[in-house]
Amino acid sequence: MELLSVENVTFRYPNADSDALKGVSLSVSEGQWAVLCGLSGCGKSTLLKLIKREIAPYGQMSGRILFTGKDTRKKSPAEGRNASSSANRGDTTAERSFLSDREAAEGIGIVMQDPEAQIVTDEVWHELAFGLENLGLPSETIRRRVAEMASFFGIEDWYHKKTFELSGGQKQLLNLASTLVMNPRLLLLDEPTAQLDPIAAGEFRNVLTRINRDLGVTILMAEHRLEEVMPLADRIIVMRDREDRALARTDDTAAGTNDGSILFSGTPAEAARYLNAHSHPMAAALPSATRVYFALTGGDIGWGGTLPAGDTAIPFTVRDGRNLLANCLDAAGSRTQSFASSENEGATKADNNRPTVLEARDVRFRYAKQSPDVLSGASLELREGEHYCLLGGNGSGKTTLLSLLAGLTKPYAGSIRLSGKKLSSFGTGELYRGNLALLPQQPRDVFVEKTIREDLENAFLRMNPSRDGSDTSVNAEMTRMCERLRITDILDSHPYDVSGGELQKAALAKVLASRPKVLLLDEPAKGIDVRGKQELAELLDELRDEGLAVISVTHDAEWAAAHADRCGLLFDGEIISEGAPGAFFADNAFYTTAANRMARGIIEGAVVLDDVIRSFRNNDGGAGKHDDPADTEEVTP
Amino acid sequence: MVVRPRRHPLVPLTILLSVLLIAMFAQTPALTAAAFIGAALYLATAGRTALTWRGILGYLILWLLVAVTNPLFSTGGATPIVFVNGRPYTKEALLYGIHLGGMLISVLLWFRCETFLVSDENRFFLFGRIAPKTALLISSVLRFVPLLRRRADAMRAAQTAVGVYDDPDWLHRTKSTMTTWSALTTWSLEHAIDAGAAMKARGYGLPGRTTYRTCHFTMTDAACIIGILALDAIVITALVAGDLDISYYPSIVTSPVNGRAIAGIIAYAALALTPFFEFLKEEIRWSFYRLKM
Numbered sequence: 001m002e003l004l005s006v007e008n009v010t011f012r013y014p015n016a017d018s019d020a021l022k023g024v025s026l027s028v029s030e031g032q033w034a035v036l037c038g039l040s041g042c043g044k045s046t047l048l049k050l051i052k053r054e055i056a057p058y059g060q061m062s063g064r065i066l067f068t069g070k071d072t073r074k075k076s077p078a079e080g081r082n083a084s085s086s087a088n089r090g091d092t093t094a095e096r097s098f099l100s101d102r103e104a105a106e107g108i109g110i111v112m113q114d115p116e117a118q119i120v121t122d123e124v125w126h127e128l129a130f131g132l133e134n135l136g137l138p139s140e141t142i143r144r145r146v147a148e149m150a151s152f153f154g155i156e157d158w159y160h161k162k163t164f165e166l167s168g169g170q171k172q173l174l175n176l177a178s179t180l181v182m183n184p185r186l187l188l189l190d191e192p193t194a195q196l197d198p199i200a201a202g203e204f205r206n207v208l209t210r211i212n213r214d215l216g217v218t219i220l221m222a223e224h225r226l227e228e229v230m231p232l233a234d235r236i237i238v239m240r241d242r243e244d245r246a247l248a249r250t251d252d253t254a255a256g257t258n259d260g261s262i263l264f265s266g267t268p269a270e271a272a273r274y275l276n277a278h279s280h281p282m283a284a285a286l287p288s289a290t291r292v293y294f295a296l297t298g299g300d301i302g303w304g305g306t307l308p309a310g311d312t313a314i315p316f317t318v319r320d321g322r323n324l325l326a327n328c329l330d331a332a333g334s335r336t337q338s339f340a341s342s343e344n345e346g347a348t349k350a351d352n353n354r355p356t357v358l359e360a361r362d363v364r365f366r367y368a369k370q371s372p373d374v375l376s377g378a379s380l381e382l383r384e385g386e387h388y389c390l391l392g393g394n395g396s397g398k399t400t401l402l403s404l405l406a407g408l409t410k411p412y413a414g415s416i417r418l419s420g421k422k423l424s425s426f427g428t429g430e431l432y433r434g435n436l437a438l439l440p441q442q443p444r445d446v447f448v449e450k451t452i453r454e455d456l457e458n459a460f461l462r463m464n465p466s467r468d469g470s471d472t473s474v475n476a477e478m479t480r481m482c483e484r485l486r487i488t489d490i491l492d493s494h495p496y497d498v499s500g501g502e503l504q505k506a507a508l509a510k511v512l513a514s515r516p517k518v519l520l521l522d523e524p525a526k527g528i529d530v531r532g533k534q535e536l537a538e539l540l541d542e543l544r545d546e547g548l549a550v551i552s553v554t555h556d557a558e559w560a561a562a563h564a565d566r567c568g569l570l571f572d573g574e575i576i577s578e579g580a581p582g583a584f585f586a587d588n589a590f591y592t593t594a595a596n597r598m599a600r601g602i603i604e605g606a607v608v609l610d611d612v613i614r615s616f617r618n619n620d621g622g623a624g625k626h627d628d629p630a631d632t633e634e635v636t637p
Numbered sequence: 638m639v640v641r642p643r644r645h646p647l648v649p650l651t652i653l654l655s656v657l658l659i660a661m662f663a664q665t666p667a668l669t670a671a672a673f674i675g676a677a678l679y680l681a682t683a684g685r686t687a688l689t690w691r692g693i694l695g696y697l698i699l700w701l702l703v704a705v706t707n708p709l710f711s712t713g714g715a716t717p718i719v720f721v722n723g724r725p726y727t728k729e730a731l732l733y734g735i736h737l738g739g740m741l742i743s744v745l746l747w748f749r750c751e752t753f754l755v756s757d758e759n760r761f762f763l764f765g766r767i768a769p770k771t772a773l774l775i776s777s778v779l780r781f782v783p784l785l786r787r788r789a790d791a792m793r794a795a796q797t798a799v800g801v802y803d804d805p806d807w808l809h810r811t812k813s814t815m816t817t818w819s820a821l822t823t824w825s826l827e828h829a830i831d832a833g834a835a836m837k838a839r840g841y842g843l844p845g846r847t848t849y850r851t852c853h854f855t856m857t858d859a860a861c862i863i864g865i866l867a868l869d870a871i872v873i874t875a876l877v878a879g880d881l882d883i884s885y886y887p888s889i890v891t892s893p894v895n896g897r898a899i900a901g902i903i904a905y906a907a908l909a910l911t912p913f914f915e916f917l918k919e920e921i922r923w924s925f926y927r928l929k930m
Contacts, residue, residue: 055837101842118832120777121776122776134841162783408797430803442791445791445795511798
């Protein structure tokens with residue numbers, strides 16, 4: 001029997017002019033790990049919340065959601081009418097069974113994106129016990145189940161800690177543990193690793209694998225980054241995104257007949273094939289190995305070799321990707337090949353001639369006299385128009401360095417100069433006007449007004465020294481900025497009501513209002529889908545062409561490799577290595593992109609996926625297969 | 638890290654309440670002295686990490702102040718030492734002031750002891766039994782306060798970097814500060830909604846909620862409490878019978894010393910010194926344990 005079945009569910013938020021979900025039908029059987037994927041705004045979260053009835057959003061819903069064969073809706077007085085309508089549909093059991101409050105709370109658990117927002121109590125042990133207290137269990141049972149869960153998750157060490165002392169990864173593990181302690185049969189996860197750093201995210205996924213494989217808990221997970229979940233999942237459900245649905249694409253063979261929210265559902269291999277064949281935006285979120293496979297089999301790059309077909313041949317992990325690459329090279333008759341990105345080298349040369357805008361020299365910082373240094377002699381130089389990515393593990397001081405560079409905190413030794421002038425010697429109102437701007441990790445912190453428009457207006461007005469009636473020029477400038485960032489249609493929304501990607505763009509508009517020379521970004525790629533990332537990168541490129549220098553602090557090696565001019569690794573309080581992304585990541589063995597890990601020792605110097613794919617185009621010419629003379633011209637010597 | 642006392646938290650709480658209540662109502666220097674010595678010894682050993690010279694000085698000054706000023710307000714004594722503005726400054730009033738100050742300090746010290754006798758977790762537990770809803774509320778407030786502080790800092794930093802605080806115009810600056818605070822309020826409400834959803838998602842609101850108890854009440858705990866109550870009874874008997882009475886004005890008159898009075902004083906001293914001896918016992922036990930290893 002299906003554990004969960006969603007039958008033709010359509011949902012619309014109050015006062016919305018279109019359906020958030022349309023004609024959603026899906027089922028998840030016991031023990032499965034299903035992934036809902038789609039761009040943000042496609043309705044993934046809405047669907048999960050509708051399944052978990054305690055937190056179901058208000059709005060109009062039709063269709064029904066069954067859990068263990070029971071309707072998840074609360075039995076209402078109007079049920080008589082519904083029962084008769086279901087009888088009309090051919091449902092012979094007029095009296096349907098409904099899920100009781102207890103069954104609903106106990107049977108379905110949910111972990112959401114923000115680790116902070118889900119913790120209820122102040123101590124870890126109490127948080128674990130909270131759900132069981134609600135179920136009315138006696139202390140003896142609670143003690144046993146809490147103890148079991150604490151040891152399963154390895155949280156004995158911080159069992160007596162205060163919840164606010166925990167790291168982000170620990171908080172999310174605690175959320176998972178305190179949900180699982182209630183013994184749910186279905187676990188709903190809404191982008192649970194979006195706010196975590198890669199190490200913590202990996203740990204979280206390991207635990208998920210254990211609870212799925214060892215405990216048989218069924219998982220339905222919403223995720224828009226497929227690199228790591230693809231090899232773990234049993235089933236991928238692709239959701240159509242909202243804009244797409246408005247266009248009502250008809251070129252779609254699988255879902256051509258309907259315009260519902262669900263485009264495709266199938267095994268990871270089938271889903272990968274589907275995304276690739278339809279050039280769905282989510283295809284860019286597929287694992288690197290999978291994308292290399294499709295690039296090589298696609299024929300677009302003119303590679304002459306053949307690869308095994310069939311679903312089992314599609315690689316998802318770095319390991320499978322390495323095998324694939326090695327086999328391809330074997331077929332071409334060579335064991336390794338090298339790749340040097342000519343573009344990256346060119347970019348670095350140009351940068352060396354540009355003037356320095358921001359310079360930090362031997363910066364040292366600690367929070368208290370007795371505490372150890374967070375930064376012990378960090379130095380950094382940023383040139384005009386450059387995009388510098390600062391990488392580093394959790395707690396390596398990246399954010400601290402960023403707030404020092406932004407002048408929010410002062411170093412106890414060392415100096416920071418902007419255009420040759422010390423940060424401390426900037427007068428009131430100078431530093432954050434035409435010089436420096438910071439986009440914090442939580443873009444919502446930038447907003448304080450009721451609508452995004454008011455906030456932006458204030459920011460742009462501030463730049464107008466007279467603050468008098470000459471608003472027209474200010475307005476024109478603001479309109480230009482909003483059009484450029486494509487946020488015109490969200491201006492009248494409350495900052496909390498728009499998606500993460502949209503809010504980030506709006507926040508960018510606000511901090512750019514001061515026309516800075518240097519833009520500091522804290523984790524800009526966090527929690528944003530592939531399309532949002534691409535848009536942000538394009539925008540930053542444009543701004544850099546105009547001379548803006550950008551520092552972004554990030555955990556995302558893929559982002560840094562693809563978009564930075566230079567990368568620096570912060571470790572133990574200093575920047576220990578620095579260089580153009582090509583050289584920087586080629587030297588790293590672990591802290592690097594999936595493409596680089598895949599190509600290590602096989603294609604030297606390949607850092608981003610394009611490098612790997614292009615090297616095959618080169619190899620094809622180099623190996624002397626002269627089927628396309630145009631390709632041989634592109635070979636780099 | 639783990640603070641799980643070997644006694645149920647009700648035991649130290651009973652001692653604490655007994656000592657405090659008797660100290661507050663008894664007018665006997667012997668009992669006050671016992672309360673003071675018990676608290677001072679316990680704080681000097683078990684609570685020495687929290688002890689500062691400034692704190693000690695503060696208590697001494699308070700004591701001195703009460704002792705010295707009492708004769709200025711009360712002139713009831715029969716033996717004047719000096720005359721201040723024509724009013725007698727009497728020996729009896731000074732002694733009563735010393736007693737009164739000592740009592741005040743003892744009570745304050747016992748409140749300090751409470752922190753060490755009953756840990757946070759146990760206080761929550763004791764409270765949770767009486768008012769489970771309030772206890773949960775306090776727990777979520779304790780969770781919320783550091784979050785709010787962190788968010789306020791983050792927001793202030795973000796707003797600083799947008800440049801609202803270094804606006805040359807003070808009126809705009811003030812307005813910006815207020816807007817930031819109101820945005821923080823909006824965030825708080827938003828957080829409350831999220832927290833509410835998280836609570837409901839884990840079954841909050843189902844009938845028959847229980848409170849998870851981390852402590853067991855054993856027979857030994859019961860015996861301890863009975864013992865404490867027995868000591869209380871001895872002291873109270875002596876107090877009610879008037880064996881421990883003392884009157885300061887016009888001159889100091891004490892009740893004749895009898896068996897009941899001595900028993901009462903010993904019983905009270907035993908109560909007041911128990912925390913200290915318990916601590917000492919643990920220390921000695923631990924030293925021997927280490928010696929044997």
